[in-house]
Amino acid sequence: MSAPAVPSFGHSVVTTARLQLKRFSRGKKLWLAVIALALVVAGVVTARYLGTDVDAEQAGKSVTSGLRAGFMGLLVYLLPFLMASGVIAEEVEGRTLSFLVARPVSRWALGAGKYLASIALAVPLLAIGILVVHLACFATFPSALVDQLPSTLRVMGACSLLACCYAAFCMLWGAVAVEAAGIVATLHLAVIEFGISLVPGPFRCISMNYIASQLAGFEKGGLWPDSTPDVPVLAAGITLGAVTLIFFGLSLLAVATSEFRFSKA
Amino acid sequence: MSQDAEEKAPSIRAVRLSKWYGRVTALQDVSLHLEPGVWGLLGPNGSGKTTFLRLVAGQMRPSLGDVRVCGLRPFGNVDALRRIGLCPEADAMYDDLSALEFVTSMAELSGYSRKESRERAEAALDAFGLKKAMERRVGGYSRGMRQRAKLAQAVVHEPDVLLLDEPLTGTDPTSRAVILEQLAKRAAAGAVVLFSTHVLHEVEALTDRVLLIARGQVVAQGRVHEIRDLLEEHPHHVQVVVDRPRELATAVLGEPGVLGVRFPAAHTVEFETREPDRTYAAIAKKAVEGKFHITSLTSPDATLEALFHYLVERSGRMAGTGADAASGSATPYTGQNLAAPGKATAGAKTSSKEARR
Numbered sequence A: 001m002s003a004p005a006v007p008s009f010g011h012s013v014v015t016t017a018r019l020q021l022k023r024f025s026r027g028k029k030l031w032l033a034v035i036a037l038a039l040v041v042a043g044v045v046t047a048r049y050l051g052t053d054v055d056a057e058q059a060g061k062s063v064t065s066g067l068r069a070g071f072m073g074l075l076v077y078l079l080p081f082l083m084a085s086g087v088i089a090e091e092v093e094g095r096t097l098s099f100l101v102a103r104p105v106s107r108w109a110l111g112a113g114k115y116l117a118s119i120a121l122a123v124p125l126l127a128i129g130i131l132v133v134h135l136a137c138f139a140t141f142p143s144a145l146v147d148q149l150p151s152t153l154r155v156m157g158a159c160s161l162l163a164c165c166y167a168a169f170c171m172l173w174g175a176v177a178v179e180a181a182g183i184v185a186t187l188h189l190a191v192i193e194f195g196i197s198l199v200p201g202p203f204r205c206i207s208m209n210y211i212a213s214q215l216a217g218f219e220k221g222g223l224w225p226d227s228t229p230d231v232p233v234l235a236a237g238i239t240l241g242a243v244t245l246i247f248f249g250l251s252l253l254a255v256a257t258s259e260f261r262f263s264k265a
Numbered sequence B: 001m002s003q004d005a006e007e008k009a010p011s012i013r014a015v016r017l018s019k020w021y022g023r024v025t026a027l028q029d030v031s032l033h034l035e036p037g038v039w040g041l042l043g044p045n046g047s048g049k050t051t052f053l054r055l056v057a058g059q060m061r062p063s064l065g066d067v068r069v070c071g072l073r074p075f076g077n078v079d080a081l082r083r084i085g086l087c088p089e090a091d092a093m094y095d096d097l098s099a100l101e102f103v104t105s106m107a108e109l110s111g112y113s114r115k116e117s118r119e120r121a122e123a124a125l126d127a128f129g130l131k132k133a134m135e136r137r138v139g140g141y142s143r144g145m146r147q148r149a150k151l152a153q154a155v156v157h158e159p160d161v162l163l164l165d166e167p168l169t170g171t172d173p174t175s176r177a178v179i180l181e182q183l184a185k186r187a188a189a190g191a192v193v194l195f196s197t198h199v200l201h202e203v204e205a206l207t208d209r210v211l212l213i214a215r216g217q218v219v220a221q222g223r224v225h226e227i228r229d230l231l232e233e234h235p236h237h238v239q240v241v242v243d244r245p246r247e248l249a250t251a252v253l254g255e256p257g258v259l260g261v262r263f264p265a266a267h268t269v270e271f272e273t274r275e276p277d278r279t280y281a282a283i284a285k286k287a288v289e290g291k292f293h294i295t296s297l298t299s300p301d302a303t304l305e306a307l308f309h310y311l312v313e314r315s316g317r318m319a320g321t322g323a324d325a326a327s328g329s330a331t332p333y334t335g336q337n338l339a340a341p342g343k344a345t346a347g348a349k350t351s352s353k354e355a356r357r
Helices: A009-026 A029-050 A056-084 A086-093 A097-101 A107-137 A142-147 A149-176 A178-198 A202-206 A208-216 A233-257 B003-008 B049-056 B099-109 B114-127 B143-155 B173-188 B200-204 B224-233 B245-252 B276-289 B304-321 B348-356
Strands: B012-021 B024-034 B037-042 B064-069 B084-087 B161-165 B192-197 B209-214 B217-223 B236-242 B258-265 B268-273 B294-298
Touching (some): A009 A029, A009 A107, A009 B099, A029 A056, A029 A107, A056 A086, A056 A142, A056 A149, A056 A178, A086 A097, A086 A107, A086 A149, A086 A178, A097 A107, A107 A149, A107 A233, A149 A208, A178 A202, A202 A208, A208 A233, B012 B049, B024 B049, B024 B064, B024 B217, B037 B049, B037 B200, B049 B064, B049 B161, B049 B192, B084 B143, B099 B143, B114 B143, B143 B161, B143 B173, B161 B173, B217 B224, B236 B245, B236 B276, B245 B268, B268 B276, B276 B294
Parallel strands (some): B037 B209, B084 B161, B161 B192
Antiparallel strands (some): B012 B024, B012 B064, B236 B294, B258 B268
């Protein structure tokens, strides 16, 4: 008998992430995500070209509202939800988690690898979608293609950070509420993230979606927008990063300490 | 052997191990020490076999007591886990992956490089007869092939302790032979192989060392022939559907071993016997002599499950009377009075039978 030495944390994270990515590539979720992305991109680009006699400024406004509605208002919820809410819960429900936790891999590494795989798909998909929208919408205005790039990249950065944050939320609920992971994660995103992002006053700052909107440079929307405080870019970035780290840490803690449904026959 | 070396040697040790789920006690006061070799963990469904294996595999924490694998607590302990191979009972796998991808990933998670993982995975799948099918997706496999793929991932890193939960479920005779051969090889190489089953003859094909578990307690530990003796001692019931049940009862009642008779239905007679083989022969003989018309002849309880109930009840009775301190789990094993591997600890009757031998 010659069992190998315990693998390093990095090796464990990368191997777990690779296995998860392989599973994503064979499953339906990736296709769902790609289809949703294609529909949103097509919708935004179509809306941009439906207007007649559009100048570069109007095109810019059209792109901004499209990114806000299609990406910040829809895809940034959907993609992390698709990728992250099931990474733990589905392994437990499908009883395949036994194979992973029986390996000499720390459970922290296991959780980190799965999170990494989730955002490794969600974030690039969002980024590619935003880039395609930018290229397609400003194709008729070569100067705007360059001029508007910084603001598009800013939206891309905000959406990416928010996707990481939502992936952490979804993974946490998947780890602590295995049997109702989808429902709890949906409720969280719908009520706290979407619902509260529209309420007036300082409560809106509870929603990371609002914080990310500020980071992206979007104008405030929702009810009585003037009653809502502005969030400086740096503060918005730090808040998003900190909340992501907290929820990511909590989800790892849940994975590391839980007996999951091994406690059931 | 030094104490340190002894602790690191392949072994499973449980001391007063208990696990409960809410108010349900799944495992109670189990103490044992298993050394290299093949061990059968026998018990009816719901007896605590899977719970015990999960505790040993580090998937759950004990509610009470302690479990050690190669001297290490397994829950969340990567040093212990690297020495454990687990084949879970559930027929659940990554159906979208091929067996080769699956086993390679498991080998990588055990610490091998990608190249070595693939080589090891190929070798393990080949050993379990899946060479030609290893590139196919597991979702298209038969139950037996899936079982073999699960076993391949359990042995791919050459563990010192191999835990197999019902490994022969759903396998055909060919698969079964391959699996048994591989397990025997692992044991010969110095591993502790512990496999659970509820079928006695599955154990006999591989080992004669068994643990009997029922209602969360180890009720007996010993060799298969001793279990067989217990089966013989256990009062059997032989049920006969016949045209003249009372006449048959009168004819058979005087035969050796027959303890009693009852009539559960109009044309049915049920004999209680300690010697089922002789009773069957006597019934056949009397049926021919008396020209009885027998519709069916069955034994409703000639199973391990019946034996477990018998042992549990008996150990409970003995604990109550203080008749036998070593009887089953009436007195849990401790570090001091652990039964030596292979030594029967099923109760007074087995001991007396050994004495008679």
